[in-house]
Amino acid sequence: MKKDKIGDPLSRIDGRLKVTGGAKYSGEYKLPGLTYGVLVSATIPCGTVSSMDIQAAGKAPGVLAVITPFNAPKVPGYQPGAARPVRGLKLFNDDKVYFNGQPIALVVAETFERATYAASLVKATYKAEPFETDFHKNFDKGVIPNEGRYKDYVRGEADAYKKAPVVVEQDYMLPSEMHNPMELHVTTAFWDGDDKVTLYTKSQGVIGSQRSIANAFGLEVANVQINSRFVGGAFGSSLRTWPHEVAAVQAARLVKRPVKLTLTREQMFTLVGYRPLTIQRIGLGATTDGKLMGITHESHSQTAVYEEFTENAVNVSRFLYASPNANTRYKVVPLNVGVPTPMRGPGEATGSFALESALDELSYKLNIDPIELRLKNYTDMDPERNLPWSSKFLKECYQLGAERIGWEKRPTKPGMQRDGDWMVGYGLGCGAFGAYRSKTQVRIKLTPDGSVNIQTATSDIGPGTGTAMTLIAADILGIPAERISFELGNSAFPVAPTQGGSQTVSSVGSAVHDVCIALKQKLNTLAGLPADNTAEIEYATILQRLNLPSLELTQESQSGEEARKYSMYSFSAHFAQVHVHSLTGIVRVKRLVAVVDGGKIVNHKTASSQMIGGAVGGIGMALTEEAIFDDRFGRYVNGNLADYHVPVNADAPDIEAIFIDKPDPIINPIGTKGLGEISLIGVAAAVANAVFNATGKRIRDLPITPDKVLMT
Amino acid sequence: MSKRRNAPPEGKDLLKGSRRDFLKQSSLLSAAALTPGTLIRAANEQWDEKVADAFEKLPLNLEVNGVKYSVNVEPRVTLLDLLREQLNLTGSKKGCDRGQCGACTVHVNGVRINSCLSLALCNEGKKVTTIEGLAKGDVLHPMQEAFIKHDGFQCGYCTSGQIMSAVALVKEGRTQSPGEISEFMSGNICRCGAYSNIVKAIQEVKNSQS
Ligand code: FES
Numbered sequence: 001m002k003k004d005k006i007g008d009p010l011s012r013i014d015g016r017l018k019v020t021g022g023a024k025y026s027g028e029y030k031l032p033g034l035t036y037g038v039l040v041s042a043t044i045p046c047g048t049v050s051s052m053d054i055q056a057a058g059k060a061p062g063v064l065a066v067i068t069p070f071n072a073p074k075v076p077g078y079q080p081g082a083a084r085p086v087r088g089l090k091l092f093n094d095d096k097v098y099f100n101g102q103p104i105a106l107v108v109a110e111t112f113e114r115a116t117y118a119a120s121l122v123k124a125t126y127k128a129e130p131f132e133t134d135f136h137k138n139f140d141k142g143v144i145p146n147e148g149r150y151k152d153y154v155r156g157e158a159d160a161y162k163k164a165p166v167v168v169e170q171d172y173m174l175p176s177e178m179h180n181p182m183e184l185h186v187t188t189a190f191w192d193g194d195d196k197v198t199l200y201t202k203s204q205g206v207i208g209s210q211r212s213i214a215n216a217f218g219l220e221v222a223n224v225q226i227n228s229r230f231v232g233g234a235f236g237s238s239l240r241t242w243p244h245e246v247a248a249v250q251a252a253r254l255v256k257r258p259v260k261l262t263l264t265r266e267q268m269f270t271l272v273g274y275r276p277l278t279i280q281r282i283g284l285g286a287t288t289d290g291k292l293m294g295i296t297h298e299s300h301s302q303t304a305v306y307e308e309f310t311e312n313a314v315n316v317s318r319f320l321y322a323s324p325n326a327n328t329r330y331k332v333v334p335l336n337v338g339v340p341t342p343m344r345g346p347g348e349a350t351g352s353f354a355l356e357s358a359l360d361e362l363s364y365k366l367n368i369d370p371i372e373l374r375l376k377n378y379t380d381m382d383p384e385r386n387l388p389w390s391s392k393f394l395k396e397c398y399q400l401g402a403e404r405i406g407w408e409k410r411p412t413k414p415g416m417q418r419d420g421d422w423m424v425g426y427g428l429g430c431g432a433f434g435a436y437r438s439k440t441q442v443r444i445k446l447t448p449d450g451s452v453n454i455q456t457a458t459s460d461i462g463p464g465t466g467t468a469m470t471l472i473a474a475d476i477l478g479i480p481a482e483r484i485s486f487e488l489g490n491s492a493f494p495v496a497p498t499q500g501g502s503q504t505v506s507s508v509g510s511a512v513h514d515v516c517i518a519l520k521q522k523l524n525t526l527a528g529l530p531a532d533n534t535a536e537i538e539y540a541t542i543l544q545r546l547n548l549p550s551l552e553l554t555q556e557s558q559s560g561e562e563a564r565k566y567s568m569y570s571f572s573a574h575f576a577q578v579h580v581h582s583l584t585g586i587v588r589v590k591r592l593v594a595v596v597d598g599g600k601i602v603n604h605k606t607a608s609s610q611m612i613g614g615a616v617g618g619i620g621m622a623l624t625e626e627a628i629f630d631d632r633f634g635r636y637v638n639g640n641l642a643d644y645h646v647p648v649n650a651d652a653p654d655i656e657a658i659f660i661d662k663p664d665p666i667i668n669p670i671g672t673k674g675l676g677e678i679s680l681i682g683v684a685a686a687v688a689n690a691v692f693n694a695t696g697k698r699i700r701d702l703p704i705t706p707d708k709v710l711m712t
Numbered sequence: 713m714s715k716r717r718n719a720p721p722e723g724k725d726l727l728k729g730s731r732r733d734f735l736k737q738s739s740l741l742s743a744a745a746l747t748p749g750t751l752i753r754a755a756n757e758q759w760d761e762k763v764a765d766a767f768e769k770l771p772l773n774l775e776v777n778g779v780k781y782s783v784n785v786e787p788r789v790t791l792l793d794l795l796r797e798q799l800n801l802t803g804s805k806k807g808c809d810r811g812q813c814g815a816c817t818v819h820v821n822g823v824r825i826n827s828c829l830s831l832a833l834c835n836e837g838k839k840v841t842t843i844e845g846l847a848k849g850d851v852l853h854p855m856q857e858a859f860i861k862h863d864g865f866q867c868g869y870c871t872s873g874q875i876m877s878a879v880a881l882v883k884e885g886r887t888q889s890p891g892e893i894s895e896f897m898s899g900n901i902c903r904c905g906a907y908s909n910i911v912k913a914i915q916e917v918k919n920s921q922s
């Protein structure tokens with residue numbers, strides 16, 4: 001019998017659906033009586049809506065409802081004193097405007113075109129108030145977040161770097177970046193009576209969405225059904241339930257028909273989060289032979305006035321390198337902007353750009369190879385938590401990556417290598433991201449024909465979750481992958497965590513592992529064998545012999561004490577080779593080698609793709625992506641895919657993903673640590689460092705566009 | 713001009729008599745001298761939809777994936793929305809609705825276009841092929857096979873457009889080098905970043921055909 005094993009390069013189980021157009025995303029369910037919702041956005045950044053004229057919109061053909069702050073049915077979870085309050089912006093709940101682009105009306109009509117036209121007829125007058133959107137002007141208004149874990153951190157002495165013989169002290173800037181998944185955010189909602197609602201919605205976590213909608217409408221959790229089987233990318237933008245999703249549910253209740261609400265690409269620039277504009281200051285102090293004596297990492301990033309957003313921008317500096325002294329400060333600057341949300345790699349990607357750039361600067365100051373500098377400050381235990389690593393193979397990452405990219409060809413002095421009009425340079429950037437494992441339940445069902453069905457409420461926003469899970473189950477059960485069907489993206493399935501923070505394979509994979517073992521044990525027992533029998537058994541025959549229609553098990557799986565005894569991280573080293581055009585300043589990433597210690601790799605095919613994809617995101621961060629704000633109006637000027645430049649095919653070089661592929665002995669039974677974030681963390685620094693190596697120009701202000709290269 | 717509307721009681725007055733108003737105002741209908749009684753009946757029976765059908769929509773005949781369609785569409789409906797919302801062919805994706813992403817790529821008379829930039833009515837008498845029309849029954853098009861083999865996608869949302877573009881690219885003869893493929897596939901954004909695998913898939917199909 002053909003066996004599929006953990007580690008095999010299995011093609012995606014949903015590949016056929018995706019290449020034939022058969023995969024249905026949340027806006028693609030044809031429901032009887034479907035109506036269309038279109039949002040109307042505020043055109044001021046701060047103030048109140050004093051009046052709205054919805055007459056014309058209401059009279060437009062095919063219009064079923066125009067919901068505004070003045071007539072919206074109350075959402076229970078939005079009200080003060082709600083039993084289960086909803087956090088964030090409460091759409092149409094009052095007349096306040098906190099940012100330009102905030103929805104102030106929702107038009108529901110029979111067709112998309114009619115709703116769109118009617119939305120254009122909605123008129124609003126405002127009482128405008130002074131607003132602040134200029135991050136730089138408001139920099140000093142940064143505050144330490146309310147959440148306790150963002151307090152200042154000090155190990156040893158604060159700002160000790162200043163006393164060291166060799167010092168780097170620099171500021172690094174990252175503009176706001178948009179997730180821009182290719183699928184527009186969409187929610188289709190319909191009610192069954194007054195207390196049951198079903199949503200097809202773009203979600204990274206159907207259980208989270210289910211709870212949020214239940215909270216908003218004061219419903220039994222079980223009466224909310226969330227479907228999100230196919231998600232057209234998200235990268236963090238669907239980690240939470242957004243106000244427009246609540247609005248779609250609200251509208252569906254009102255018109256008593258299914259409502260499909262799709263955001264426009266432009267609306268996605270303000271309504272579904274982004275990586276916030278951040279300025280970081282890094283101070284590094286070292287001895288003349290390259291031993292770090294102090295690291296200081298400070299960060300200011302923007303947040304919304306109506307909701308505080310925080311992320312781990314400075315944390316990487318606490319643990320990635322050995323330094324007796326380290327301190328971090330983290331502040332947020334509330335502005336009249338939409339609230340940010342974690343974007344792939346989240347704060348760690350932001351933080352590592354600054355730290356890894358500064359380290360590169362230090363290497364030139366010391367005249368020490370960047371790899372050697374990192375090795376000199378390598379730490380075999382987590383200096384922040386004073387715990388051993390569960391596993392760490394970063395040294396091996398350096399070594400493999402250096403060999404692969406041809407590090408020995410790197411000029412030790414910048415601006416020394418040319419290829420015609422192009423200057424050639426090499427750069428290294430490292431990353432680390434916490435390896436997590438959350439409680440997960442999985443149901444397995446074996447039928448007498450020998451096929452196995454597995455269900456759990458996890459999601460797949462692109463990494464190939466179902467395929468990886470199928471491989472794990474096939475390996476443990478010792479059956480071919482074709483015999484297994486894996487279902488996800490449905491809140492009626494057993495509880496699984498939201499797909500975020502690179503934890504899916506660790507969490508869900510462990511539960512799949514455990515439930516498969518439990519199934520085997522059960523079958524052994526039924527067959528009269530010892531439960532731990534490892535000899536092959538014929539599943540189908542046992543069921544047939546016992547005349548059982550099926551065998552079903554649900555298992556819960558979670559981490560134990562180990563999380564407190566070890567520090568668990570995925571690590572990566574990204575090596576870039578760039579060409580910089582000497583006359584135009586254009587930067588081309590020629591090659592990228594990503595070496596990752598992400599524990600055991602379950603599916604080499606999809607894991608490679610995930611690494612490549614993260615690297616492309618990192619190239620965007622380094623070279624092209626920037627949401628540009630016009631502070632006169634508090635509005636983005638490039639809120640579309642023509643003017644906001646995500647990397648296209650011609651921007652993507654030959655990218656090679658290399659895995660250490662050693663199972664972590666602690667984190668979970670399979671030994672996986674996670675890849676989603678680490679694939680991006682460190683890439684931007686690798687590119688920026690390579691640009692310096694090529695040109696001698698240090699650009700600390702992303703993205704590295706030709707104008708900056710020429711003018712630096 | 714706009715004055716504040718008094719907040720109506722919750723939920724009421726929202727489902728406004730829009731159809732009725734529309735009918736009252738419609739000069740076409742007043743010319744037909746309808747009595748108030750018929751007006752109300754008209755509203756209840758959604759006559760305005762029927763009126764809209766008759767006066768706001770235009771007939772369109774086109775062939776999609778070998779199937780002939782005769783439909784009535786409003787002039788403002790794009791080919792993409794016609795496919796997705798009316799013909800229930802949701803394989804073509806909407807990623808921007810502005811011709812900036814390529815997710816909606818289809819073939820019209822054998823040429824790749826962004827279907828979000830084409831008004832449905834401009835396709836009178838034309839032959840449209842969408843991703844749903846690429847496979848021959850159960851047998852996938854070689855490009856579809858190659859995308860699976862080389863993992864030329866992750867979330868799959870850009871994939872229909874990528875494959876439709878890729879198939880056209882081979883026909884256009886723009887596959888001489890990986891660089892050329894990348895350049896001529898750059899109208900199809902993949903935010904999951906599957907680009908290098910997409911290039912490999914296209915190379916394989918090209919090589920197997922030459
Ligand atoms: S939807 Fe047509 S190009 Fe983006």
Ligand code: FES
Pocket residue numbers: 182232233462864865866867868869870871901902903904905906
């Ligand atoms: S596969 Fe997700 S956008 Fe291309």
